[in-house]
Amino acid sequence: MSVIEFSPEQQAAILSLARKGVCEAVEHGSVALPDINQFADFLRTSRACFVTLDSQGELRGCIGSLQATRPLAHDLLHNACGAALHDYRFPPLKTDEPIQVAVSILSPLVEMRFETEKDLLKQLVRDRDGVLLQAGRNRATFLPVVWEGLPVPELFLRALKRKAGLSPDYWSDQVKVWRYQSEYFSEEGEKPACE
Incomplete structure (x- = not known):
């Protein structure tokens, strides 16, 4: 959407x-x-x-x-x-x-607030949210249209982490995420x- x-x-x-x-x-x-x-x-x-x-x-x-x-x-x-x-x-x-x-x-980008990766995944809105992920100097984004090929939030986030040069299982309290439409x-x- x-x-x-x-x-x-x-x-x-x-x-x-x-x-x-x-x-x-x-x-x-x-x-x-x-x-x-x-x-x-x-x-x-x-x-x-x-x-x-x-x-x-x-x-x-x-x-x-x-x-x-x-x-x-x-x-x-x-x-x-x-x-x-x-x-x-x-x-x-x-x-x-x-x-x-x-x-x-x-x-405009809107920074997301979350405690855990699971909390972040619950907040993502399929087909609406574009997502920018940053962990230190590693950074990547997926436009909302990417949901068409990755419709499951867990798979979407894992692929975004890979695009950022991170392990698909990577997680840290330093991860920052912004959403946009x-x-x-x-x-x-x-x-x-x-x-």
Whole structure:
């Protein structure tokens, strides 16, 4: 389940801008951040987002921001470039590679309070909560859409710990967790990164 904040027209504009950022990054190796005043109000508001690229049904790149530090338009372009060229898990995207662009717009982070891992697991809300976990310098997040592949809270948290470079059984009183929600939407089908 996703928060609904943006109209279908706004979602289309967001996806179009993210797609433009991907293509510009692939063709030029970077993305220019245009004057923010040329964008509609909803794109000028400071927001955090993730841009996700899928190719042939598999993840092909995902880069994002957890906290709002710049206008949404600039965050979209920056993260689209990162997903296309700088996700360490994948080689840089090629212009003719088929991709589907998806965007998640995040709500502010809210720190969770819990006594034990069991207490934390009881508080997690499947299909709603995005989760940021930190233990010392180890840190990772899963967007709410990840619940689709990991619908059991215990498995979700174990996989998140692995992503953070921790043992799936790791627990400490020093573990900190924040939750957030997101509005997620994607293009219909795949098309080449640049057409």
